[in-house]
Amino acid sequence: MAQGGVGLGTIARANGITFGTAVNSGKLGDAAYAAQLVAEAQLLVPEWEAKWAALQPRPGSFDFGPLGIIASFAQAHGKQLRGHALVWHAAMPPWLAEGLAEGAARARSLLAAHMDGVLPATRPAIRDWDVVNEAIANPEGSPFTARTPSQGDLRDTPWLRALGPGYIEEAFRLARERDRTLRLTYNDYGLEGDSPWAEEKRQRTLRLLRRLVGAQCPLDALGLQAHLLMDEPFRPEPFAAFLRSVRELGLAVLVTELDVREAQQLPPDLPSRDAAVAERVRQVIGTALDAGCRTVLTWGLSDKDSWLAQDRDVMRKDGQVHRGLPLDEAGGRKPMWQALATAFGTRRG
Ligand code: G3I
Numbered sequence: 001m002a003q004g005g006v007g008l009g010t011i012a013r014a015n016g017i018t019f020g021t022a023v024n025s026g027k028l029g030d031a032a033y034a035a036q037l038v039a040e041a042q043l044l045v046p047e048w049e050a051k052w053a054a055l056q057p058r059p060g061s062f063d064f065g066p067l068g069i070i071a072s073f074a075q076a077h078g079k080q081l082r083g084h085a086l087v088w089h090a091a092m093p094p095w096l097a098e099g100l101a102e103g104a105a106r107a108r109s110l111l112a113a114h115m116d117g118v119l120p121a122t123r124p125a126i127r128d129w130d131v132v133n134e135a136i137a138n139p140e141g142s143p144f145t146a147r148t149p150s151q152g153d154l155r156d157t158p159w160l161r162a163l164g165p166g167y168i169e170e171a172f173r174l175a176r177e178r179d180r181t182l183r184l185t186y187n188d189y190g191l192e193g194d195s196p197w198a199e200e201k202r203q204r205t206l207r208l209l210r211r212l213v214g215a216q217c218p219l220d221a222l223g224l225q226a227h228l229l230m231d232e233p234f235r236p237e238p239f240a241a242f243l244r245s246v247r248e249l250g251l252a253v254l255v256t257e258l259d260v261r262e263a264q265q266l267p268p269d270l271p272s273r274d275a276a277v278a279e280r281v282r283q284v285i286g287t288a289l290d291a292g293c294r295t296v297l298t299w300g301l302s303d304k305d306s307w308l309a310q311d312r313d314v315m316r317k318d319g320q321v322h323r324g325l326p327l328d329e330a331g332g333r334k335p336m337w338q339a340l341a342t343a344f345g346t347r348r349g
């Protein structure tokens with residue numbers, strides 16, 4: 001249940017930071033869920049409602065129903081909205097994968113038609129999109145490698161197979177041609193940790209960003225999903241160096257999907273677990289804010305609503321629920337909430 005005192009969004013705004021969170025339209029009828037969003041968030045991102053499977057479930061047939069529910073809620077409560085995601089290898093309706101397999105001309109036409117259908121229709125509400133999501137292949141040794149075949153730095157996806165490595169630049173150019181005022185973001189995960197595979201993924205990402213910027217691709221920002229892993233160490237230095245390199249390209253940096261997957265071997269009690277999660281968040285978000293990040297979104301507010309509690313690939317096998325979001329299952333603010341509040345309340349250059 002929402003609690004007294006100002007929320008994270010208000011604390012953040014006082015220091016020029018935008019805080020927000022993912023929202024699931026199917027849960028807005030839950031009063032406690034809605035109250036948490038109103039109390040804590042300034043910016044909302046649809047958890048699934050702005051993806052291809054939801055927006056264009058059949059060729060040429062657009063469904064803005066679920067997204068419209070979120071847009072109405074955002075408007076009613078004075079919240080901003082961002083879009084996620086125009087091009088991704090997941091949340092693709094079966095007909096799209098079939099269409100992409102027909103070759104480059106068909107793929108290009110499908111992508112242009114999707115943007116023609118979506119960008120003008122969402123223009124008043126959404127001014128910022130994840131244009132391409134998760135195009136970088138996970139390196140050997142990453143905990144995600146099993147499921148991501150690759151072609152060099154890039155993940156082997158239906159988009160890559162249809163259009164080649166240039167699909168990323170094409171997507172950004174198609175979006176910019178349709179709306180010169182949108183902020184266009186490249187979004188990915190696994191870029192924060194102190195591990196050989198995270199460092200390799202950072203280098204792969206930098207190679208992509210440098211290639212895009214060098215080609216005058218209309219790219220404005222890098223979205224760090226920041227699905228943090230407590231089983232992976234963290235040291236500010238390598239992450240800070242990466243963020244400096246991204247910022248030197250003239251790109252903004254956003255944290256787009258923050259949450260924390262707890263370690264396989266949990267600390268003995270809840271206070272220890274919550275303290276470990278809060279300390280990781282303090283370090284990672286502090287490093288991002290020091291590097292100039294001014295937008296931070298979590299992927300949900302309460303542990304109860306997290307994908308970490310529902311997705312078979314990541315939920316715990318010991319019956320525990322990952323305590324990786326600012327609010328506990330009952331909606332109570334945890335040390336992670338305080339870590340974010342302190343980070344947002346710290347004045348930075
Ligand atoms: O599509 C149905 C819709 O028709 C139905 O009305 C609605 C009712 O709630 O459910 C929809 O079902 C599922 C939806 O989540 C809502 O729960 C989809 O089948 C399911 O695929 C979808 O999963 C989402 C997943 O992305 C795939 O889109 C998760 O909620 C969402 O947390 C997850 O988020 C991803 C980011 O987009 C990218 N980064 C990783 C992150 C976690 O996997």
